[in-house]
Amino acid sequence: xxxxxxxxxxxxxxxxxxxxxxxxxxxxxxxxxxxxxxxxxxxxxxxxxxxxxxxxxxxxxxxxxxxxxxxxxxxxxxxxxxxxxxxxxxxxxxxxxxxxxxxxxxxxxxxxxxxxxxxxxxxxxxxxxxxxxxxxxxxxxxxxxxxxxxxxxxxxxxxxxxxxxxxxxxxxxxxxxxxxxxxxxxxxxxxxxxxxxxxxxxxxxxxxxxxxxxxxxxxxxxxxxxxxxxxxxxxxxxxxxxxxxxxxxxxxxxxxxxxxxxxxxxxxxxxxxxxxxxxxxxxxxxxxxxxxxxxxxxxxxxxxxxxxxxxxxxxxxxxxxxxxxxxxxxxxxxxxxxxxx
Amino acid sequence: xxxxxxxxxxxxxxxxxxxxxxxxxxxxxxxxxxxxxxxxxxxxxxxxxxxxxxxxxxxxxxxxxxxxxxxxxxxxxxxxxxxxxxxxxxxxxxxxxxxxxxxxxxxxxxxxxxxxxxxxxxxxxxxxxxxxxxxxxxxxxxxxxxxxxxxxxxxxxxxxxxxxxxxxxxxxxxxxxxxxxxxxxxxxxxxxxxxxxxxxxxxxxxxxxxxxxxxxxxxxxxxxxxxxxxxxxxxxxxxxxxxxxxxxxxxxxxxxxxxxxxxxxxxxxxxxxxxxxxxxxxxxxxxxxxxxxxxxxxxxxxxxxxxxxxxxxxxxxxxxxxxxxxxxxxxxxxxxxxxxxxxxxxxxxxxxxxxxxxxxxxxxxxxxxxxxxxxxxxxxxxxxxxxxxxxxx
Numbered sequence: 001x002x003x004x005x006x007x008x009x010x011x012x013x014x015x016x017x018x019x020x021x022x023x024x025x026x027x028x029x030x031x032x033x034x035x036x037x038x039x040x041x042x043x044x045x046x047x048x049x050x051x052x053x054x055x056x057x058x059x060x061x062x063x064x065x066x067x068x069x070x071x072x073x074x075x076x077x078x079x080x081x082x083x084x085x086x087x088x089x090x091x092x093x094x095x096x097x098x099x100x101x102x103x104x105x106x107x108x109x110x111x112x113x114x115x116x117x118x119x120x121x122x123x124x125x126x127x128x129x130x131x132x133x134x135x136x137x138x139x140x141x142x143x144x145x146x147x148x149x150x151x152x153x154x155x156x157x158x159x160x161x162x163x164x165x166x167x168x169x170x171x172x173x174x175x176x177x178x179x180x181x182x183x184x185x186x187x188x189x190x191x192x193x194x195x196x197x198x199x200x201x202x203x204x205x206x207x208x209x210x211x212x213x214x215x216x217x218x219x220x221x222x223x224x225x226x227x228x229x230x231x232x233x234x235x236x237x238x239x240x241x242x243x244x245x246x247x248x249x250x251x252x253x254x255x256x257x258x259x260x261x262x263x264x265x266x267x268x269x270x271x272x273x274x275x276x277x278x279x280x281x282x283x284x285x286x287x288x289x290x291x292x293x294x295x296x297x298x299x300x301x302x303x304x305x306x307x308x309x310x311x312x313x314x315x316x317x318x319x320x321x322x323x324x325x326x327x328x329x330x331x332x333x334x335x336x337x338x339x340x341x
Numbered sequence: 342x343x344x345x346x347x348x349x350x351x352x353x354x355x356x357x358x359x360x361x362x363x364x365x366x367x368x369x370x371x372x373x374x375x376x377x378x379x380x381x382x383x384x385x386x387x388x389x390x391x392x393x394x395x396x397x398x399x400x401x402x403x404x405x406x407x408x409x410x411x412x413x414x415x416x417x418x419x420x421x422x423x424x425x426x427x428x429x430x431x432x433x434x435x436x437x438x439x440x441x442x443x444x445x446x447x448x449x450x451x452x453x454x455x456x457x458x459x460x461x462x463x464x465x466x467x468x469x470x471x472x473x474x475x476x477x478x479x480x481x482x483x484x485x486x487x488x489x490x491x492x493x494x495x496x497x498x499x500x501x502x503x504x505x506x507x508x509x510x511x512x513x514x515x516x517x518x519x520x521x522x523x524x525x526x527x528x529x530x531x532x533x534x535x536x537x538x539x540x541x542x543x544x545x546x547x548x549x550x551x552x553x554x555x556x557x558x559x560x561x562x563x564x565x566x567x568x569x570x571x572x573x574x575x576x577x578x579x580x581x582x583x584x585x586x587x588x589x590x591x592x593x594x595x596x597x598x599x600x601x602x603x604x605x606x607x608x609x610x611x612x613x614x615x616x617x618x619x620x621x622x623x624x625x626x627x628x629x630x631x632x633x634x635x636x637x638x639x640x641x642x643x644x645x646x647x648x649x650x651x652x653x654x655x656x657x658x659x660x661x662x663x664x665x666x667x668x669x670x671x672x673x674x675x676x677x678x679x680x681x682x683x684x685x686x687x688x689x690x691x692x693x694x695x696x697x698x699x700x701x702x703x704x705x706x707x708x709x710x711x712x713x714x715x716x717x718x719x720x721x722x723x724x725x726x727x728x729x730x731x732x733x734x
Contacts, residue, residue, distance in 0.1 A: 087692060088688055088691060088692050091692070091695055091697075092697045095388060095390060095697070111693075111695075112695070115390070115391040115694075115695055116390060116391075116695040117385070117388035117389045117390035145587075146586060146587075147585065147586040147587045147588055147590070148586075148587045148588075149406075149507055149587065149588065151678075154675070154678070154684060154688045154689055154692075155688050155689050155691065155692030155693075156692070159403040159404070159689060160402050160403050160693070162404070163402055163403050163404050163414045164402070166404075167414060173404065174404070174406045174507075174588075175403070175404040175405070175406055176406060176596075176598070176678045177678050177680075177684065177688075177689065178676075178677070178678045179675045179676060179678075179684070179688065180676070183676060183677065183678070184678075186483060187482075187483075187486070187677075187678065190483060190486045190487045190506065191486070191489075191491055191506045192486055192506055192507070192597065194587050233388065234388060234389050235387065235388060235389065
């Protein structure tokens with residue numbers, strides 16, 4: 001009995017010590033400025049979104065959001081460090097202050113937004129859950145997957161969506177959930193599962209890691225809404241604004257035709273919307289506690305939304321994803337940013 | 342020495358001083374715990390993170406591919422915890438049994454006078470003890486999985502059992518109403534073994550002759566079985582798995598994640614147990630073996646009746662640690678998707694509910710309880726075999 005009470009105390013102490021750091025919720029901006037860089041939580045390696053390139057630099061659409069925030073705060077998109085997090089660890093890492101923000105292909109869901117003490121600042125990629133199978137199975141639709149084994153990542157909305165979809169359609173299934181995406185893909189590759197299921201963008205990305213990518217096909221159906229976006233701690237509205245508008249600045253830039261190539265020339269443009277965006281007129285940056293040319297630095301060093309999309313996941317990349325629902329609202333897509341005004 | 346009288350008096354009261362010190366330390370610890378718990382609670386509140394244990398009754402909504410009790414997506418997170426705990430217990434208990442058996446065999450083999458056996462045991466120990474467990478788990482999982490066929494080309498064992506990369510599918514035995522008689526027969530058989538064992542011991546102590554145990558016990562068990570058959574016939578049915586669609590339906594499926602984890606845990610821990618067994622046997626005085634030989638004991642009699650009972654006293658305490666290690670190491674299951682408690686509760690449930698503090702606390706308490714229970718049982722066993730007097734075989 002004595003031993004038990006002693007060990008219990010140790011457990012409580014250890015646990016509480018870890019979580020007592022959470023007091024850093026507010027004033028993220030001043031902490032970041034003092035530290036000299038943004039600490040950004042990303043995936044453990046998802047091509048196109050956050051993945052180290054052959055030189056060890058992190059690249060991807062999510063990485064670009066982190067770099068955009070660094071550019072807005074410091075005027076230098078290099079002042080950011082990345083923390084690779086598993087799906088399971090990500091929210092705890094954000095809640096405890098280990099990272100300033102998440103840009104980790106994270107689905108915006110109501111439960112996460114309301115019960116985890118975090119806020120989603122927007123949607124930088126509209127995604128949906130899909131399935132990848134071997135071509136040789138001759139399967140054309142997800143409705144033919146009854147009785148299949150599904151490999152997926154542990155602790156994601158994927159597990160729940162798959163359960164809902166198969167039960168709704170009266171199909172049996174077996175879920176095999178791995179903590180790391182690499183192991184899930186490896187298990188699918190060796191034939192443990194009939195299908196690999198995750199967000200469709202990630203299916204295209206992970207297919208590149210298979211022994212013979214051409215032998216696998218991504219099924220056309222999408223069984224869920226997966227709006228992926230950056231996440232910040234709840235209760236620090238100033239920091240939330242900066243992350244939110246870093247993304248909006250890139251979308252607005254695309255809409256206004258401002259790119260990393262022409263941004264310096266555009267500074268002299270007469271269009272008042274461009275002048276406000278680039279900080280020539282107004283005090284929009286100051287209102288967030290950063291410099292007025294915040295968006296200028298984002299566009300100069302990271303580019304507009306179209307540039308980051310095409311560079312990381314677009315037609316010219318191995319992923320070859322079309323803009324689809326991620327096109328601007330003016331072109332029939334869902335990407336829409338409130339005006340800088 | 343011009344010490345003030347009050348200090349001198351204080352120095353003299355050693356007992357009271359110690360008590361006061363302990364009370365002060367205890368107070369400090371309690372205050373620290375109180376402060377830390379309060380800190381956690383207020384931090385969580387300030388950040389609007391949900392807290393409490395209400396989520397235990399909420400619908401889980403996700404599937405689990407190995408459940409020892411009935412489970413479906415409509416069950417609660419509380420049931421998920423039980424499912425995960427049972428899966429952890431299953432792999433731990435079987436792992437402990439397999440590792441103990443293998444460890445004893447290899448440990449004794451290490452001491453064999455046969456050069457080949459002894460060297461083989463040594464090679465086994467050095468390989469399995471020195472490679473990180475996680476690598477071994479990955480090796481067994483991906484190594485074995487890669488070489489197994491797809492369900493349609495399953496290795497077929499007598500049209501009853503099938504081996505493929507979805508696992509090992511066995512026919513299930515479905516018991517009918519009359520099965521209770523067979524259960525009764527089994528109980529009678531087990532009771533008979535114990536009864537004849539006690540009887541044999543009594544006769545041994547009284548007369549020095551060795552009475553047989555297994556033969557009469559087996560005859561009684563057989564007799565009970567025949568009776569059960571006469572009363573109930575064969576109340577069992579085989580549920581043979583059949584290939585339909587992607588995989589086999591029906592029967593019992595042993596998933597490859599379980600096999601890989603069990604193999605890795607047993608083989609790894611067995612290497613440590615082997616060394617503990619060797620040390621235990623070598624700790625028994627050489628004179629004991631010589632005395633047993635002088636009394637005309639055969640080699641196996643001397644091992645079973647003289648050496649091992651004494652060696653056990655040295656073996657049990659470190660063996661307990663290995664059992665605890667195996668149970669805790671089973672949490673590495675999460676790497677290869679075996680649905681243990683860390684995977685389904687501290688993994689999926691944690692990300693869905695988001696209450697890390699509560700869930701990790703519960704998980705730690707469960708591992709703590711498992712460890713303490715194991716220690717308790719092993720300490721009880723240790724106390725039982727540690728006879729007073731010491732030299733008694």
